Amino acid sequence: MTDVTAPVPSRVVLNHADIDRALTRIAHEILEANKGSQDLVLLGIPRRGYPLAVRLAGKIAAADPSVDASAIVGQLDVTMFRDDLSHQPARPPYPTKLPLSGIDNKVVVLIDDVLYSGRTIRAALDAIVDLGRPRSVRLAVLVDRGHRELPIRADHVGKNLPTSSSEKVRVRVEEFDSVNGQPINEVVIEAGA
Template sequence: MSSGTGAPAEGAAGSTVVLGEAEIARALTRIAHEVLERNKGGSDVVLLGIPTRGLPLAQRLATRLAEVEPGLDESALVGSLDVTMYRDDLAHHPTRVIGATNVPHDGIDGKVVVLVDDVLYSGRTIRAALDAINDLGRPRAVQLAVLVDRGHRELPIRPDFVGKNLPTSTSERVRVLLAETDGQDAVLISGGAR
């Protein structure tokens, strides 16, 4: 885990921890405040987490939104958006598990949909998510919240809310670990010449 001093700590197997539990918590709290500020509250906001790690991040953001704005029902704010069948790389990686898409009871029509994902890289997952949203309804606006933006975009996609900008080389690997899926919270970077 990071020591909190800003200096990266060494992780397992040559990985460097760039965000620890406390830094991830602070980033999500900041993003929640930014979402509420930009949208003048949370009454029309729907958080759609992209599995696997985008969903628990969306759930954590919903908890923070409800803490800041009493009266929001955090369970009504969150859904999941499976983008598997909308991906443009299925021919290269055909063995993918189809996940579930669950939209809050009130749907997404006329709402501000905030897509939530762990790492933004090429932008292709988000492009697939935008296609998936088109089949679900017509939101008033779509925004993007990511825990880590590592650069190297292949499509003209830019996040609205970012926990950490992490310039990387294409040879480096960024891994997000979350307690819900991995037993701990951390963002690790490995590989490449540092």
């Protein structure tokens, strides 16, 4: 659990309720685009994409009782596929955990918290190729802050946030983050240094 004490000026752009509403909307969009829950697999990208994927799976199961939420959600680690490995501090990769059904011929929805340069998603697409052959791959993100460096776009977006590249977007999820000891869900923009 990371206790956040804001060291720089920041403003909250999504609170707990905003995030929940956005995820509910995305869940319905996913079902609508897929014409139901058939063959859906949600793969969250560590760290914060995974809890969002779990929540989305829960919402899909709530909308379609035939769905077992835990059976359609997985985690896809992209660390080893990044293009900036030699410039970044090395960290141990997170586990990749696929649903038992695998991803062959499935509709894989990648879930991440923030879409920025697009490089993480590029790495995720490479990682998927080594694991199997989905019928299609879609992308859902909580926040799209712009500044893309690759020809990648999200299919489902919780909120489009115009930002300057000097600002930082922080997504905090109760699974990992807290403020003053209280678990928290929020999205904040921090002013650049």
